[in-house]
Amino acid sequence: MTHKLLLLAGDGIGPEAMAEVKKLIAVMNEMGHAFETEDALVGGCAYDAHGAAIAEVDVAKAMAADAVLFGAVGGPKWDGVPYDVRPEAGLLRLRKDMDLFANLRPAICYPALASSSSLKQEVIEGLDILILRELTGGVYFGEPKTITDLGNGQKRAVDTQVYDTYEIERISGVAFELARTRKNHVTSMEKRNVMKSGVLWNEVVTATHKAKYSDVKLDHMLADAGGMQLVRWPKQFDVIVCDNLFGDMLSDVAAMLTGSLGMLPSASLGAPDEKTGKRKALYEPVHGSAPDIAGKGIANPIAMIASFAMCLRYSFDMVAEADRLEAAIASVLADGLRTKDILSDGMREVGTAEMGDAIIAKF
Numbered sequence: 001m002t003h004k005l006l007l008l009a010g011d012g013i014g015p016e017a018m019a020e021v022k023k024l025i026a027v028m029n030e031m032g033h034a035f036e037t038e039d040a041l042v043g044g045c046a047y048d049a050h051g052a053a054i055a056e057v058d059v060a061k062a063m064a065a066d067a068v069l070f071g072a073v074g075g076p077k078w079d080g081v082p083y084d085v086r087p088e089a090g091l092l093r094l095r096k097d098m099d100l101f102a103n104l105r106p107a108i109c110y111p112a113l114a115s116s117s118s119l120k121q122e123v124i125e126g127l128d129i130l131i132l133r134e135l136t137g138g139v140y141f142g143e144p145k146t147i148t149d150l151g152n153g154q155k156r157a158v159d160t161q162v163y164d165t166y167e168i169e170r171i172s173g174v175a176f177e178l179a180r181t182r183k184n185h186v187t188s189m190e191k192r193n194v195m196k197s198g199v200l201w202n203e204v205v206t207a208t209h210k211a212k213y214s215d216v217k218l219d220h221m222l223a224d225a226g227g228m229q230l231v232r233w234p235k236q237f238d239v240i241v242c243d244n245l246f247g248d249m250l251s252d253v254a255a256m257l258t259g260s261l262g263m264l265p266s267a268s269l270g271a272p273d274e275k276t277g278k279r280k281a282l283y284e285p286v287h288g289s290a291p292d293i294a295g296k297g298i299a300n301p302i303a304m305i306a307s308f309a310m311c312l313r314y315s316f317d318m319v320a321e322a323d324r325l326e327a328a329i330a331s332v333l334a335d336g337l338r339t340k341d342i343l344s345d346g347m348r349e350v351g352t353a354e355m356g357d358a359i360i361a362k363f
């Protein structure tokens with residue numbers, strides 16, 4: 001069976017990082033796998049080519065693909081373009097059309113990098129947790145969302161947090177299913193002490209657990225206390241599930257535990273297809289287009305390659321291959337190879353392509 005991938009490399013270092021994944025895909029096809037790839041434009045380069053952050057035909061291709069690999073978008077060149085067609089609009093459009101409600105952000109600390117971290121080694125060494133953020137609801141989209149002039153020199157800003165039962169059910173379902181493939185432990189975070197949406201969140205997660213996933217260990221934590229625990233002793237967690245806003249914050253906190261932005265992958269998943277049961281999915285590095293280093297051949301490709309490992313794991317059930325790819329990354333780091341962003345004393349500095357080649361050679 002062929003696996004159809006749409007490659008949206010985007011702007012800045014996006015294409016440089018994607019080039020390493022393309023090399024890997026070619027090698028895997030030589031090994032007998034059947035990936036079929038197609039490239040398309042997104043972000044600033046799409047705007048330059050056809051005046052939109054992503055062309056309609058390419059949105060359709062993303063909807064039809066088995067998975068989308070996304071690089072990064074944006075850069076100073078497009079700072080002045082109209083809001084509707086700004087580079088980021090391409091990604092937002094895909095999230096909306098593909099209904100990517102589940103955002104997976106693993107925070108992994110590779111053993112070889114733990115000792116050069118500014119954090120205490122025992123806190124982060126061997127860290128492997130997953131933050132699951134609800135991505136399509138909550139305060140980012142709830143109505144009303146307004147700023148009103150009150151007329152007395154005062155203004156009032158209103159944001160609204162809205163969650164329906166089905167939204168909490170589907171994200172907690174993903175959390176429990178992911179936990180079953182990991183350490184079988186979910187921690188749900190909200191603030192039920194001050195927020196009605198937190199009360200409902202807690203209630204629905206608990207009910208979903210009871211109905212279908214009682215084999216998984218479930219804990220509840222208030223999100224503020226959870227943030228503190230995440231910094232104090234992150235290894236107590238396995239899967240953390242939370243709403244859009246708390247997930248945004250907690251995943252950035254978790255990112256800091258692991259070191260560089262250039263190391264972190266992510267996945268965004270949609271609902272399973274009614275016929276095939278397969279989820280729509282988009283995989284992308286957490287970092288942006290890094291215009292300051294674009295075109296220099298020094299970008300760290302690990303986040304992009306690790307995003308492809310997530311694609312193998314979650315879209316194609318190729319668990320052995322995903323494990324092997326992640327082990328190849330760890331092994332290259334253990335050998336002392338470092339791109340500039342993760343360089344430390346005594347290690348060997350390499351460029352984007354050399355890092356990619358070394359990982360592929362170990363795969």
Ligand code: ATP
Pocket residue numbers: 013072073074261262263286287288289290291292293298299300301303341
């Ligand atoms: P965005 O708004 O798209 O998230 P940003 O400016 O917030 O972009 P990045 O583009 O990720 O963030 O860049 C932040 C810093 O991290 C930059 O100095 C960049 O060079 C560095 N950086 C980001 N990704 C990488 C990478 N893969 N390899 C090396 N350095 C990186």
Ligand code: MG
Pocket residue numbers: 288
């Ligand atoms: Mg940023």
